Amino acid sequence: ETANFEFPLITKAGSRIEVLLNATTRRNEHGKVIGVVGIGQDITARLAQEREYSKLIDNANAPIFGVDTQGRVNVWNKCARKIVGYTLDEVMGQNLVGEFITKEYKEAVSTVLSKAMKGEETANFEFPLITKHGVRIEVLLNATTRRDEQGNVIGVVGIGQDITGRIAQEREYSKLIDSANAPIFGVDTMGCVNVWNICARKLVGYSTEEVMGHSLVQEFITKDYQASVQAVLDKALDGVETANFEFPLITKAGARIEVLLNATTRRNEHGKVIGVVGIGQDITARLAQEREYSKLIDNANAPIFGVDTQGRVNVWNKCARKIVGYTLDEVMGQNLVGEFITKEYKEAVSTVLSKAMKGEETANFEFPLITKHGVRIEVL
Numbered sequence: 001e002t003a004n005f006e007f008p009l010i011t012k013a014g015s016r017i018e019v020l021l022n023a024t025t026r027r028n029e030h031g032k033v034i035g036v037v038g039i040g041q042d043i044t045a046r047l048a049q050e051r052e053y054s055k056l057i058d059n060a061n062a063p064i065f066g067v068d069t070q071g072r073v074n075v076w077n078k079c080a081r082k083i084v085g086y087t088l089d090e091v092m093g094q095n096l097v098g099e100f101i102t103k104e105y106k107e108a109v110s111t112v113l114s115k116a117m118k119g120e121e122t123a124n125f126e127f128p129l130i131t132k133h134g135v136r137i138e139v140l141l142n143a144t145t146r147r148d149e150q151g152n153v154i155g156v157v158g159i160g161q162d163i164t165g166r167i168a169q170e171r172e173y174s175k176l177i178d179s180a181n182a183p184i185f186g187v188d189t190m191g192c193v194n195v196w197n198i199c200a201r202k203l204v205g206y207s208t209e210e211v212m213g214h215s216l217v218q219e220f221i222t223k224d225y226q227a228s229v230q231a232v233l234d235k236a237l238d239g240v241e242t243a244n245f246e247f248p249l250i251t252k253a254g255a256r257i258e259v260l261l262n263a264t265t266r267r268n269e270h271g272k273v274i275g276v277v278g279i280g281q282d283i284t285a286r287l288a289q290e291r292e293y294s295k296l297i298d299n300a301n302a303p304i305f306g307v308d309t310q311g312r313v314n315v316w317n318k319c320a321r322k323i324v325g326y327t328l329d330e331v332m333g334q335n336l337v338g339e340f341i342t343k344e345y346k347e348a349v350s351t352v353l354s355k356a357m358k359g360e361e362t363a364n365f366e367f368p369l370i371t372k373h374g375v376r377i378e379v380l
Contacts, residue, residue, distance in 0.1 A: 001023055001025055002022070005021045006018060006043070017042055019041065021041075023036055024036065024037050057077050057157075058077045058078055059078060060079060060159075063077065063160040063161075063162065064079065064080060064157065064159050065091075065157070065158050065160070066156065067096050067113060067155050067156050068154065068155040071110075075157060083131070083162055084100070084137070086100075101128075102136065112141070116145050116156040117155075117156060119153065121142070121145055122141070124142065125140070125143065126139070127139055127141060137162055141160045142160075143156055144156065166269065177195060177277075180199060182281055183197065183199045183280040183282065185280070187276050188275040189237060189273065189274065189275055191218075192213050193211045193213065193215075194213075196212065203251070203257065203282055204220070204249055204251050204257070216229075217229050217230050217233070220249055229247050232245050232261070233276050236265050237265070237276060239273065240265075241265055242263045244261075246259070246283070257282060258282070258287050259281065260283045261279070262280075297315065298317045299318065301319060302319055303324070304319065305320050307336050311337055313333065313336050316328055316332060324369055325371045325373055336353075341368075341369065342368050345367045366378060366379070
């Protein structure tokens with residue numbers, strides 16, 4: 001007897017229909033063969049659907065291949081032929097792993113196919129294929145189980161994506177990061193270091209092996225800054241980037257260095273957040289210089305004051321404190337003109353400050369200040 005034999009029948013109207021037949025021997029009560037009975041199934045629509053499916057696969061703009069339960073190629077679409085270079089005749093029936101996968105990936109690809117044969121599908125598996133001309137291309141694969149109409153596993157179909165260009169771009173990106181003349185680090189979504197460039201290694205003293213996979217905040221940030229640095233990383237993981245954030249790092253030798261950081265969200269090709277990259281600047285020397293500058297200002301033998309863009313006092317040196325009588329706590333953040341300038345000079349002093357805000361400086365301007373004790377002093 002024969003099961004699942006496919007053949008066409010021609011209808012009275014001349015149409016062709018496809019039939020799936022089980023042919024069974026007929027016997028009489030004595031066991032003598034008296035004929036054959038065929039139990040059929042009209043599979044015309046199913047075959048048409050399969051042909052449409054095959055057409056869609058063959059014309060897809062992604063490389064698609066399929067293997068049977070023995071790992072032999074039985075699907076190889078146009079895009080696969082174009083990318084890899086082998087024709088249908090050259091691949092059909094050949095063992096995919098044995099013939100077309102690089103030696104170091106044979107076991108991994110075999111495992112993915114074996115799992116798919118058991119119904120366990122794999123998404124976003126990266127592996128290389130060797131083209132007919134010997135070029136290595138990188139493929140991102142989704143391996144899907146293929147089943148027949150009864151649900152039996154009949155093989156695996158792999159829908160791929162040529163990511164050779166993307167990986168080359170990522171390597172170039174990594175090279176640029178590693179060679180940058182600024183310290184650059186990256187963390188994954190758990191805050192563990194996964195980028196640590198040459199400048200960071202040189203500046204902080206730790207090698208790649210010593211930091212990769214370690215918690216940036218817990219192991220390399222001073223205790224008093226751990227919460228604020230973690231907050232910056234958490235915001236970046238939520239897509240909110242931070243610029244010009246100052247924080248200290250402790251070097252391997254135990255020295256404290258000051259870093260100015262831009263924290264940028266890292267995303268994969270689908271836009272999903274995969275971590276944070278921080279581009280830093282060593283501002284230790286600059287801050288030391290600023291502290292020295294502040295010290296010189298504070299110890300100068302002339303009264304020196306400063307205001308921000310809103311006219312609020314943010315510099316008030318010792319000499320100013322001594323002459324005018326107000327302490328730092330009494331003046332810092334207060335409006336200079338509003339609080340400390342006599343009424344008749346408020347407009348003139350405001351004009352001088354406004355011009356300076358625009359880059360137009362003034363020399364030898366005379367105006368009075370009122371001391372804490374109500375004494376008027378003249379200032380040049």
